[in-house]
Amino acid sequence: MGDWMINVTLQPVVIGTGSPDAVGRLAYADGKLVAVLVRLSDELHAADGLAGQWCVEAGFGACDVGVLSVQFPGLEAARNWIAERISVKPLAA
């Protein structure tokens, strides 16, 4: 199954992390929730140069990365990463 067949949608969401990192996206692949993405806030992450990046806060199935910190410069990169992961390990029926 090629990437082009996977429809990844990103739905804006506010995440209650109890921190300034609250801007998020629910990532769906073909209608199934596969990841929760969060935008790293300026307030918390400016010092280490990560502010503005998006990271996988939680992943499911093919997008489960454990505690590995996976970051992207923007949402398109995140979308491509999700599509690639799903293409390697397709969603179960």
Place this chain on the structure above:
Amino acid sequence: MAPYAFLRKLELAGPLTDEERSELQNLTLDPRPVPARQDITSGDAADRVCLVLSGFACRYKVLQAGNRRIVSFVLPGDLCYMHDTGAFGRDLRVGALTACSVVDIPRSKLMDLIGASPGISRALWWATLRELSRAREWIVNDTRPAEQRLAHLLCELLTCLQLIDLASETGFKFPVSQSDVADALGISPVHVNRVLRALRTSELATWSNQRITIPDVQALKTFGEFDPGYLCFEGCGPDMSMPSRQPLLACAS
């Protein structure tokens, strides 16, 4: 100063004779520097045991995906690879987090001392039990939410560093990186930022300029459910001699 931490810890297991203390001190005479971010041994380490005299190091493993997991910190006076006599132990690496001073002790020399000296035998047995006890506590600590997990770790470090005079009543120098702490807690470096903020906002602990400051130690211990019993500072148990109350001037040079 060099052997002080080593002897200070081992004497928690019970009193050492002057001769035993002297034998242990003699093991520490030829240290070598290890730069930060390097493993403290390379190649086959089966024939020697490493003693860290100064600096922060860690025992760790790296998964195929790249995740590093730190399974314990190594502080001054701690032995590494003590029981690495078979291939089963080689997967665990020991890396210097800061510049360290390390002594290589021939395993055969340590075995001779264990055979000849009841006090040293008891002390190294205690050190083994203590490592096991701490490993159990770290497994349990992983069950706690990240804020509590960090609180528990900070309490452990405070307690262990106080023992060897490297911490004040309310803080200690902690020149490691946030990634190191993340890998010790099993959380992402990104999440460490949030956890640190939460502890700072709650006035439980701050980490700035490479220093941990704990305004209210008891509050942090309560929050992190920290009970120092697992560190075995009370010695080997009721059947064995209690810690020496003798001053350590003989080894504090």
